[in-house]
Amino acid sequence: MKHENIHHACGNKVSQAIQPDSAVAFFGKDQPLQLDSGIVLSPFQIAYKTYGSLNTHKNNAILICHPLTCDQHVANPHPVTGKAGWWDSLVGCNGILNTNRYFIICSNVIGGCLGSTGPASVNPQTGQAYALDFPVITIGDMVRAQAMLVNKLGIDTLFSVIGGSMGGMQVLQWASAYKEKVFSAIILASSARHSAQNIAFGEIGRQAIMADPKWQGGRYIDTGETPSKGLAVARMTAHITYLSEGTLHRKFGRNLHERSEITFGFDADFQIESYLRHQGFSFVERFDANSYLYLTRAMDYFDLAAEHKGRLANAFQNTKTRFFIASFSSDWLFPTHESRIIVHALNAAGASVSFAEFETDKGHDAFLLHEPVMVSAIKGFLESGARAIRGLSGDGSTS
């Protein structure tokens, strides 16, 4: 990647953090966000996208909770990269999240870098970017902010809340903290608490960023530089964990990159090396290093049982929400046994729960892909729920 590109992209990235290409809900001094740390964040804003229309009964809203490095641009081209939305295949007039029937909402999480208040936002007390003065946030904080947005949009009950990975953590938090507002919940490739191994990988990413002298204690935004190398290493490491050994073997194996023989050097001889470098360096175009620190930390801190006296079932007591939990056989970051822990807790709480483990070699990333069995299972689950709601079932009707 050329030096000029980084700077151009960085400029764009910062402007998306402050002036996003999406709707923004502003919460002034009268509507502070009470954080789990005890700190009050105020004022703050939530950047969000919607697709489709809210029906007259206001009962057709689906909230999508995005994973770590995604954002609110679910089904439109990304404002920085120009690439299709990250769940474009699921959301639209032909998708299972049918915009003729449902009102789809996705907001950038608090702590993110696509327009919701985060470490790249301006700290009103200093006039400069928050950087590490931004308070450490939790999954609970993200969801509390989303609930304020949903309230502002005039919605009492969400027909469904859906998300994978960090998004799935948010869905679990929604289903626990706002039981009465969640008719159904879809949790993909996720967990009710971050495992030791996942905390370890989170720590690697943070250490890689903080080891980059351009990080400058987080104050890089003031200097016009970015810890691109550190963030790229963080992304490369995380990216391996999103795939499976099987995928890597099938896609890359030991194939060489644009050469017929090894070069006895440290260039990217192998396709997997070239692919990883591309993943690392394209990521820094669209993501803020400090946001990466905050969001991985929020995942590390997530432990839903701990908030309920160590018993996960307590989190779902008296729930009427319908749950759909799914895992992917080759996902070693959020393996199936993490989903089973959630299912067992829901069973113990007497909740309505469907569970599926999908066979795939695509690893953790499978939930982002158009996996036919996953898509048809979610479709069936949503349709079954829609039949129970007045006016929501049927073909394309939104009222």
Place this chain on the structure above:
Amino acid sequence: MKHENIHHACGNKVSQAIQPDSAVAFFGKDQPLQLDSGIVLSPFQIAYKTYGSLNTHKNNAILICHPLTCDQHVANPHPVTGKAGWWDSLVGCNGILNTNRYFIICSNVIGGCLGSTGPASVNPQTGQAYALDFPVITIGDMVRAQAMLVNKLGIDTLFSVIGGSMGGMQVLQWASAYKEKVFSAIILASSARHSAQNIAFGEIGRQAIMADPKWQGGRYIDTGETPSKGLAVARMTAHITYLSEGTLHRKFGRNLHERSEITFGFDADFQIESYLRHQGFSFVERFDANSYLYLTRAMDYFDLAAEHKGRLANAFQNTKTRFFIASFSSDWLFPTHESRIIVHALNAAGASVSFAEFETDKGHDAFLLHEPVMVSAIKGFLESGARAIRGLSGDGSTS
């Protein structure tokens, strides 16, 4: 870690690279090392340790091939860290590699940093450290140099060659390139070729080192600085891959480090974070960053079948070596299916082979630990071999 310590350790590290606390075999201009890259390395030296005595028949020698970040100090305190030798539990008068019976040899690999010629060694053409002028070496080169050492020690046939991980790759190379010199071969937690996932992790480590501005294109030795942060991140990442999710959960889980509540910050709140940081920063005391680049590259390049027209069995044609292959159930870096590939090739070549997969939750590192079932299996395999060799069986006899 304090700044002074790093510098002190660095000094010690460089001196071990040049003036090691072990025997050194010097190979002058008349004994060049022909490398797979086509380059000739000359002069060069091999630092090594021996334990026990060579018997009069010279048939009791066991060569230990060390893994990536270990060295020749198998069974004596490490000259930098002062810690016990890395296979101390196996080697000694009470170990299964019984020094009353066997003559144990372990040499630092070519490209290493504990006294064998590597990137930290002085390039005779410039009078300065080789750094990246050191030629890229392969597993084949390591073994070719070891064979010269074994020859110099007056040994025709090794009773056994044993190693795990990168050490196992060397054993495979020995058994293929020097069939007649290897009576038995023990390959633990290894593979006949580095997988795409392992190349990916290797690349992460290298990128982390090279991203550290103190790396300075590899010329840090001249400046008295070291890319400690980059090397620490490389080590931390690798260290996760040496353990299993089960071990991490059992040893650390979500336990907090010397605190009763999370701090809403980026300090090491969790024990796993503190443990990883310790692993990273203690590693830089004893290991050279450039060596790390070279040795991981050698592993990436290893593909024994490719050297034999794509058919691994060809590597072992007409072999008379007795093989013992072992894998560990929770090792996801060198999983059991990699060992099975070796076993199938050995079967196809009509070789004598025993194979075991040991149940353990200790991951890849299990081969370094005193796993009782592994130890007793290796003991049985060695004793069976010793019974076939004149004067080698029996209690403590070395002649």
